[in-house]
Amino acid sequence: MNVFVVVLASLMFLASFPMFTYAFVVPEVFAPWLFTAGILTATFAFAIPMVIMGRRR
Incomplete structure (x- = not known):
């Protein structure tokens, strides 16, 4: 799951x-x-890993 999120965020960025x-x-x-749309896409690309993956435990 984490790899998929990172790849998705990288492609969006x-x-x-x-x-x-x-x-x-x-x-x-x-x-x-x-x-x-470019600004929002870059913003969401940084926000998605923070929201979905959260902090490491």
């Missing part, structure tokens, strides 16, 4: 980088939404 990049390429209507 890496997926946020193209979102930041494409925010400057897409039409201006979608740019702020895509950039915000």
Whole structure:
């Protein structure tokens, strides 16, 4: 379970980088939404392991 969560969080974090990049390429209507989605994806990628795995005992 822990390995799956770490892999999922890592993939989400890496997926946020193209979102930041494409925010400057897409039409201006979608740019702020895509950039915000990149920020939220990176934030959730850090939050998921902390919430699901918690502290070590």
